[in-house]
Amino acid sequence: MRFANLQGRAVLVVTDADGVDRAVDIERASDGRLSSHPSVYVDLANHPLLEDVAAGVSAGAWPVLDPALLGAPVPNPPKGLGVGLNYRTHAIESGRELPTEPHLFGKTNNCVAGPFDDVIAPAGRDEIDYEAEVVIAFGRTCKGATEADAWSYIAGVTAGQDISDRGEQFRLPIKQFTIAKSYDTFGPTGPFLVTPDELADKDALELTGVVSGEVMQQANTSDLIFSIPALVVWLTQFMTFGPGDLVWTGTPGGVGEARIPQRFLLDGDVIETTVSGVGTMRNRVVVR
Numbered sequence: 001m002r003f004a005n006l007q008g009r010a011v012l013v014v015t016d017a018d019g020v021d022r023a024v025d026i027e028r029a030s031d032g033r034l035s036s037h038p039s040v041y042v043d044l045a046n047h048p049l050l051e052d053v054a055a056g057v058s059a060g061a062w063p064v065l066d067p068a069l070l071g072a073p074v075p076n077p078p079k080g081l082g083v084g085l086n087y088r089t090h091a092i093e094s095g096r097e098l099p100t101e102p103h104l105f106g107k108t109n110n111c112v113a114g115p116f117d118d119v120i121a122p123a124g125r126d127e128i129d130y131e132a133e134v135v136i137a138f139g140r141t142c143k144g145a146t147e148a149d150a151w152s153y154i155a156g157v158t159a160g161q162d163i164s165d166r167g168e169q170f171r172l173p174i175k176q177f178t179i180a181k182s183y184d185t186f187g188p189t190g191p192f193l194v195t196p197d198e199l200a201d202k203d204a205l206e207l208t209g210v211v212s213g214e215v216m217q218q219a220n221t222s223d224l225i226f227s228i229p230a231l232v233v234w235l236t237q238f239m240t241f242g243p244g245d246l247v248w249t250g251t252p253g254g255v256g257e258a259r260i261p262q263r264f265l266l267d268g269d270v271i272e273t274t275v276s277g278v279g280t281m282r283n284r285v286v287v288r
Contacts, residue, residue, distance in 0.1 A: 001054055003041040003156065003193045005071040005114075010038045012050065013192055016059040023065040029053045041193065042074055042155045043243040044139035071114040073158050073193035074137050077246040080107035081235070082133075082162050082181060086225050086250025093258035102226050102234050105177035107162065107187050107248055115190025115281035119163055120288050121265060122183065127166040128265045128285070131251035132209030132217045132273045135160035135189055136228060138241040145236045150229035151202065155243065156193035159207075159275040161283065162248050163187070166257045166264070187248070191279045199277040203227060206276035207252065212269045219252030226250075 002013040004023070012024040027036035030053050034040050041050060084103040085091040091098050113119070121128045139155025162181055169180035181187075196202045209217035221227070226234065228249060235241065256263040265271070267287035274280040 001047075001050060001195045001198060003038075003073060004065070004191065005038040005073050005075055006065070007069050008038075008071065009036045010040045011065075012041075012054055012057070013065060014054065014057060014059045014062070021065040022059045022062040024053070024057050024062045026050070026053065029057055038073065038075055039244060042137050042139055044155050047195070067191060068116060070116065070191050072112045072189045073156070074189065074244050074246055075112060077109050077112065077137075077244050078242060080109060080112070080187065080246040080248070081105070082107045082248040083226070083231060083250045084177070087219055087223055087252040088225060089219065089223070089253025090251055090255065091225070093253045093255070098225060102231060105181060107246070108178070108182040110184055111182040111187035113185040113188040113283070115159070115188060115283070117185060117188060117283060118286045119161070119188060119265075119271065119283045120183075120185045120286055121267070123287050125165050125167060126264060127257070129164045129166050129256045130209060130211055130216065130265060130271050131162040131164060131255055132207055133160045133162050133248045133251050134205055134207055134221055134275055136247050136249060137193060138245040139243055142232065142236050142241040145232045147229045147233055150232035151196050153232060153241070154196055156195050157199065157202070157205070157275070157278060158189050158193050159191070159273045159278050159281050160187065160189045160248050161271060161273055161281070162251060188281055188283050189246070190281050194278050206274075208274045209254065210272040211263070211265070216256070216263070217252050217254035221249070223252070224250060
């Protein structure tokens with residue numbers, strides 16, 4: 001199933017006979033048995049009924065989906081975490097040894113933005129960087145997962161950006177990863193939340209990041225140092241996760257800070273982030 005946040009309402013995205021995406025309002029299609037809030041589809045307890053709804057709808061009876069009206073699939077995650085240096089190419093370009101365990105930082109919920117929202121770069125901060133990522137959303141209480149059952153806790157996968165202020169991130173005397181990656185709008189996600197069973201190979205997702213028409217990042221999640229199941233196992237040793245919790249799983253090589261010359265985001269840049277089976281986000285950079 002594919003889900004979306006359409007102007008604050010939960011919708012199931014279905015394709016009609018002509019290949020056009022339609023927006024099925026979940027509350028209306030379920031005759032009020034399910035909520036209109038996007039949190040409804042990130043809770044795996046609701047998925048059996050959602051599958052019934054999906055099986056019973058006539059796609060052509062619902063309005064054509066307008067992507068411009070989409071918000072973040074999970075607009076207010078209870079918690080968000082990012083994983084640093086989780087692609088070999090990014091660790092190498094950063095001049096660091098390959099990590100032996102995941103390196104984590106916070107992505108606070110105020111940073112979450114929609115798939116076509118502007119990314120607001122504060123004026124005077126001239127080292128704002130892009131990081132294309134695959135983002136996972138937990139769908140049920142998870143503590144002590146195993147690699148064998150890790151995917152069963154995941155409600156869906158989406159595309160994301162971990163926008164970062166490198167000047168703040170590496171500022172001495174104390175490096176500030178969480179705040180530098182959690183400014184308002186620094187975590188756009190979308191366009192859809194896609195259940196793992198819909199993906200051709202959930203462990204080999206193509207990820208591409210483009211800035212103003214130039215391909216900057218390209219990778220496959222099969223190249224992750226710590227796979228998505230391995231991340232779920234490691235994280236849930238220490239923390240309990242629940243429906244709506246998000247994890248940005250890491251970015252591949254090609255970030256602006258590591259390029260020669262460096263390429264930081266400028267006013268008017270357009271960031272395109274694509275995950276195979278999920279779709280493409282387009283976020284314009286606005287310096288304000």
